[in-house]
Amino acid sequence: MSTVSPAAEVREFDADAQALFRYVLRLGDLSLVLGQRLGEWVGHAPALEEDLGLANLALDLIGQARSLLTYAGEVEGRGRGEDEIAFLREHGEYLNAILAEQPNGDFGQTIVRQVLIDAFQLELYQRMTASTDPRLAAIAAKSVKEILYHLRYSRGWLVRLGDGTVESHARVQSALEALWPYTVELFAEDELDRMMADRGVAPRLSDVQAAWRGRIDEILAEATLQRPKDRPHSWHGKRGQHSEHLGYILAEMQHLQRTHPGARW
């Protein structure tokens, strides 16, 4: 038998809440940053239909981010709402894997990034519908339906471009080579990921990775693309260490709230 002092209990609760807060930020920031990136295509996509498609993907992702960041604010318990968390944090406080912040490049590169992340989110959220955290389970169940349509869109384009002309094939293959190393971070399990899996809040990343690989291999085969070789990585966006790209994204995304604090639509 051990006795725990009330103060120690409070500290333990705080540590648990802090861990969940950081984990939910990882999920929410991935959606927010990718949504913001996709928004850059509005008015610039190769055709009106793709303008609509990418804008709608962005909209869904930002909607998912809203649910997640609102929840993160509640878990944190310091009265921060979705807007404060999205618009008033600094560079190092964003916890998205850095694949999400990679530049759009050409349409093919955007599609490659999208397929890689859509398939990750699909496998992750499908499993998270069984989370021991009811709020995350609900957000996951809602998100997974939307993500299915994202993957249908991105996969459809990757197959058309990969199995298209010599030029389109070469472009998406080279985008795949460029972006592949960043996928390692999605599945690199650290202490926080392990803690969430142990508590049943999140699935094991190794399970998510195995399913993701299967799905990606099937899509790449259909698109006649070669899966690049795995290389060791040293990216730590999930711990707040980002590429320089994130700074430019935040400058644009946060400009309005920082110039006119508290502005509302």
Add this chain to the structure above:
Amino acid sequence: MHAETRDPASASVPADGDRRVSLAWRALAAVDDPEIPALSIVDLGLIRSVELASNGTLEVGLSPTYLGCPATEVIRSSVEHALGGAGVGAFAVINVLSPAWTSDWITAEGRRKLESYGIVPPERSAASLREILHPHRAVGCPRCRSTDTECVSEFGSTPCKALHRCRACLEPFEYFKCI
């Protein structure tokens, strides 16, 4: 969950529970979807429940269609406005995420209205994963009924619709996606 309690001026007129519930449903049935005004939010299956809580508050469960749907907030304020003017007494609008809204909840009346508005209603039963990822069935044209149609864009004027074109009558049309 977000809940806001409002006490409309008409709360001074006491109505019994059943009456308040039916007044609420009637008021909600008159709230049109802002993006597909041919349908009410009840037709779309967005109202999950109308129940009298033990404290006398009328609780209305409202589901979003898509998490990022820009109409969500307009719908919420229209619901509050309609209930406020319907004499239902104190009420709270509760955001229901789980179970997640599905297009299967669109009512028979809603499907009929969609069709006559020129939007093809969603296929029944939100589809296995494989079926969404590998669509194989063509959507029938709402004008000439031909199934010789093609999808022009996976996303339309709203996230819930896709743009299609009929190769027989050459008319474009919208399809409400199964989700």
